[in-house]
Amino acid sequence: MKYQKPKGTADILPPFSKEWQFVEQNARETFALYNYEEIRTPIFEKFEVFSRSAGDTSDIVTKEMYDFDDKGGRHIALRPEGTAGVVRAFVENKLYGPEHQKPVKVYYMGPMFRYERPQSGRLREFHQIGVEAFGSDSPKIDVETIMMGMDFLKKLKVSGLKLVINTLGDKESRDRYRQALIDYLEPHFEELSDDSKARLHKNPLRVLDSKDKNDQKIVENAPEILDFLTEDAQKHFTSVKEELDTLGVDYVVDSSMVRGLDYYNHTIFEIMIADSPLGKGDVTICAGGRYNGLVEELGGPEVSGVGFGLGVERLLLLLNAETQTTLQSKQLDFYVVGIGDLVQNDVLKVVHELRQMNFVTEQDYLDRKPKAQFKSADKLNAKYVVTIGESEMNDRVFKLKDMHSGEERTVALSEINTLKDLLK
RNA sequence: GCGGUAUUGGCGAAGUGGUUAACGCACCGGAUUGUGGCUCCGGCACGCGUGGGUUCGAUUCCCACAUACCGCCCCA
Numbered sequence: 001m002k003y004q005k006p007k008g009t010a011d012i013l014p015p016f017s018k019e020w021q022f023v024e025q026n027a028r029e030t031f032a033l034y035n036y037e038e039i040r041t042p043i044f045e046k047f048e049v050f051s052r053s054a055g056d057t058s059d060i061v062t063k064e065m066y067d068f069d070d071k072g073g074r075h076i077a078l079r080p081e082g083t084a085g086v087v088r089a090f091v092e093n094k095l096y097g098p099e100h101q102k103p104v105k106v107y108y109m110g111p112m113f114r115y116e117r118p119q120s121g122r123l124r125e126f127h128q129i130g131v132e133a134f135g136s137d138s139p140k141i142d143v144e145t146i147m148m149g150m151d152f153l154k155k156l157k158v159s160g161l162k163l164v165i166n167t168l169g170d171k172e173s174r175d176r177y178r179q180a181l182i183d184y185l186e187p188h189f190e191e192l193s194d195d196s197k198a199r200l201h202k203n204p205l206r207v208l209d210s211k212d213k214n215d216q217k218i219v220e221n222a223p224e225i226l227d228f229l230t231e232d233a234q235k236h237f238t239s240v241k242e243e244l245d246t247l248g249v250d251y252v253v254d255s256s257m258v259r260g261l262d263y264y265n266h267t268i269f270e271i272m273i274a275d276s277p278l279g280k281g282d283v284t285i286c287a288g289g290r291y292n293g294l295v296e297e298l299g300g301p302e303v304s305g306v307g308f309g310l311g312v313e314r315l316l317l318l319l320n321a322e323t324q325t326t327l328q329s330k331q332l333d334f335y336v337v338g339i340g341d342l343v344q345n346d347v348l349k350v351v352h353e354l355r356q357m358n359f360v361t362e363q364d365y366l367d368r369k370p371k372a373q374f375k376s377a378d379k380l381n382a383k384y385v386v387t388i389g390e391s392e393m394n395d396r397v398f399k400l401k402d403m404h405s406g407e408e409r410t411v412a413l414s415e416i417n418t419l420k421d422l423l424k
Numbered sequence: 425g426c427g428g429u430a431u432u433g434g435c436g437a438a439g440u441g442g443u444u445a446a447c448g449c450a451c452c453g454g455a456u457u458g459u460g461g462c463u464c465c466g467g468c469a470c471g472c473g474u475g476g477g478u479u480c481g482a483u484u485c486c487c488a489c490a491u492a493c494c495g496c497c498c499c500a
Contacts, residue, residue: 004473004491063425064498081500112500117425120493126500195497287500311500339458370458378460389458403460 008116008124010313015328019316022327023156024109027129030152031107034144036131039106041085043113047075052297053084054261066113066124078113081261082130082309083291084298090134091300102135109312121278121314130288132307134295139239142267142290142306147247149271149286149308158318160274162282163251165240168205168258168265169225169233171293177228178204188218205258224255233266240267259289263297266290267306277317285318286310333359333423335377339370339389346388350398350416354386357420377403383423 005011012020028038047067067077079085086108090096095104109129118124131148133141146163153161168174181204189197193212200207208219229237244251259268268289272282288308295303319327334354338347347363354361362380364373370387377385387399392410400419401408411418 007491114499116498117496118492119495122498122500128500284500309500314500337459368452371456371460372452374460376460382460385459387459391458399459401459406460408459 006124008118010123010125015330016316018327019319019324020312022323023312023315023319024129026155027107027109027152030148030155031131033151034105034148036105036107036133036148039086039089039108040110041082041089041108042079043111044076044078045085045088047077049088049298050077050080050084053087053263053294054081064114064116066115080114081112082108082110082128083132083261083263083294083305083307086130086132086307087294087298087300087305090132090303091295091298096135096295096301096303103133103141104135105131105133107131121311121317123313127312128309129312130307130309132305134305135303136306137236137292137304139236139243139267142236142240143243143247145288145306145308146244146269147249149269149288149310150249153271153286153315156315156318157320157323158273158285158315159320160276162272162274163244163249163269164254164257164272164282165244165251165267165269166254166257167225167229167233167237167240167267168289169229169237170265173225173229173233174265177223177225180223180228181205181207184222185218191218203262208256209258219256226253226255236266259287263291263294264289265292269308271310273318278314285314330379330381331360332362332377332380332382333384334361335373335380335382335385336361336363337370337373337377337385337387338364339387342390343388343393346393346398346413350386350388350413353416354419357417359419359423 047065050065065077065080067075070076086106090104107130110127111125112128113125115124116122131145133145146165150161150163169177182200185192185196185200185204185207189200191214192200192207193210193215196207196210196212196215207215208222210216210219226237241251241253257268257270266289269287270284271286272284274282276283278285286308287310288306290304290306292304294305295301336347336351336354338344351361351363362376362382364376368376370389374385382403385401385403387401387408392398396413397410398413398416399408400411
């Protein structure tokens, strides 16, 4: 093979591209109901946009960034996630200005890049759909974001949804908790895994998320963030829970849940799927939360934000079999069979007219015999076949065959408009 | 970044250190000089991921590289 796609990339071919369109369309429709509008930002940004926002200790920055120096010597990175670029655009375009209704609600969808070892459902170029809302500290917007994510997944008929929430509190809560965690973990330092040792002082919250069995055991009795919340943080989280209760949404609080990105605080949430093609047990399909402070971090005013992101490749694996079958099935209204060179002009006109009537219409382009053309019509799942041979041409008619029933009748060319009623 | 497995026609898949690389599906043609879904017949890999090496001779052995998949790490 002379050329292969770059490692960790994928071609999205028909009919699977239909599934992508389906997901994207449902996302647009769902978000529109919540009055979110689309924002499109560059696929690459200055490296610092991501390193500043994600946190210097995050894995994304330290080892997964797809970065390079361009010809002008600029340090560029392909976006590893959507939020940083949106925040940069929010600040640069001064969407925090008084003329913009708050909160500013936007969504995006598109490719993201992480330089890592590909595995199934994990590519170097992958796609995310995400939303962000800026300018409200109200728990209402936290809840709305969560509901929107749930609605979207429900609309796609993804089953087994499970909502898990937690809070990271505000800065004060987090600082207090951070210290408590360090105090708790330090006596166990020697028992910790190497990764956790490294994280203990840089970002102790991440230790909670360790996959190491022994770490998990140590962490089991660690102090919980919920006990270190300031009054305000406590209130915020309580409101979020109450509103979810009001809406009758089931959820569980997992106080050990953290985030891979450093910019989150207050409410964080994950929508998980129990036992799915993604793996046994609960797997996260959609993750998000609040990120007050990030706008300032990127040079803007003190404006809060909340959002979520979800991976499209993973989501597609969760579409149920019926949805996939429906989306992938071929459907043609008409196939026009022409017999002989003399009728080509009539075929041309009929095909054109059928398309003008909004019928999905196909014809033969390979000068094949009627038998082969009918075979194609069958393969393409055509509902009707129009046949034009020399005799039909001379009589100014065409044959119309219902491929399902097999019935065939003759229609005058001048009456072609009556076909409008055929398919409702 | 580390470890394991794999790579044969459009797809699936057998196979051997030696002058014909099974089979199935799909596709094309014919049986049926203008009509599909069934049947029968025929066609379809100067080639076995790429590049080296060993050998009289390699798709089959060795090495390197590429890519895919699985696991670790991490996460979407």
